[in-house]
Amino acid sequence: PAARPLAGRHALVTAGPTHEPIDPVRYIANRSSGKQGYAIAAALAALGARVTLVSGPTVLPDPPGVGVTRIESAREMLAACEAALPADIAVMNAAVADWRVAREADQKLKKEPGAAAPTLAMTLNPDILATLSRHAQRPGLVIGFAAETEKVVEHAIEKRRRKGCDWIVANDVTGGVMGGDANTVHLVTAEGVEDWPELPKEAVAARLAARIAEALA
Ligand code: C5P
Numbered sequence: 001p002a003a004r005p006l007a008g009r010h011a012l013v014t015a016g017p018t019h020e021p022i023d024p025v026r027y028i029a030n031r032s033s034g035k036q037g038y039a040i041a042a043a044l045a046a047l048g049a050r051v052t053l054v055s056g057p058t059v060l061p062d063p064p065g066v067g068v069t070r071i072e073s074a075r076e077m078l079a080a081c082e083a084a085l086p087a088d089i090a091v092m093n094a095a096v097a098d099w100r101v102a103r104e105a106d107q108k109l110k111k112e113p114g115a116a117a118p119t120l121a122m123t124l125n126p127d128i129l130a131t132l133s134r135h136a137q138r139p140g141l142v143i144g145f146a147a148e149t150e151k152v153v154e155h156a157i158e159k160r161r162r163k164g165c166d167w168i169v170a171n172d173v174t175g176g177v178m179g180g181d182a183n184t185v186h187l188v189t190a191e192g193v194e195d196w197p198e199l200p201k202e203a204v205a206a207r208l209a210a211r212i213a214e215a216l217a
Pocket of ligand 1: 014074092093094095096097098125126127128129130143144145146147
């Protein structure tokens, strides 16, 4: 049993960017490879959890032993997450676009000679992490991420409170983290802050999965 401490548990993981359509050929997105989230999904599965990975567009293959739902927009991601409930664990790693284009055009916007560039009116996307944190079927352990470029821990502590989640994994994204293979994170919980050393994304995932198993034991 010690080797599969998450057997019988359902974990929901989001990863990758979301794509918010402008018209049939154009979109707005965040920069995200999905590597960290896919590694977390794989690490949770390796500890015996049943894992649902809700992923935005990435070039990564499905992690072995993980159920993958591929979506494009933030609204689709929220719907897929809600459809996956109930879950014991939610790890919201996706780089969700904060805004979407208010009115998606059903035909490609045309670049007419001499015409001015279009102005895009934007509207707020749902916050998936905050929604799940306050959901009637709230998972027992809800974990968010915070990609920051300054005052990393300070912002993460504030974000944990504001989002209503249990833990925040905070990372400084000023280096080569985006699309890179290593990550330096701080785990912010109700008890305090743990500073982890720089590790390959797979090792961050394994350590996080082990901490999750410990918390649920
Ligand atoms: O507010 P911010 O985007 O910095 O928060 C990051 C955390 O919130 C990440 O865990 C991310 O997956 C989640 N998030 C979300 N839905 C949004 C925006 C962020 O789930 N619309």
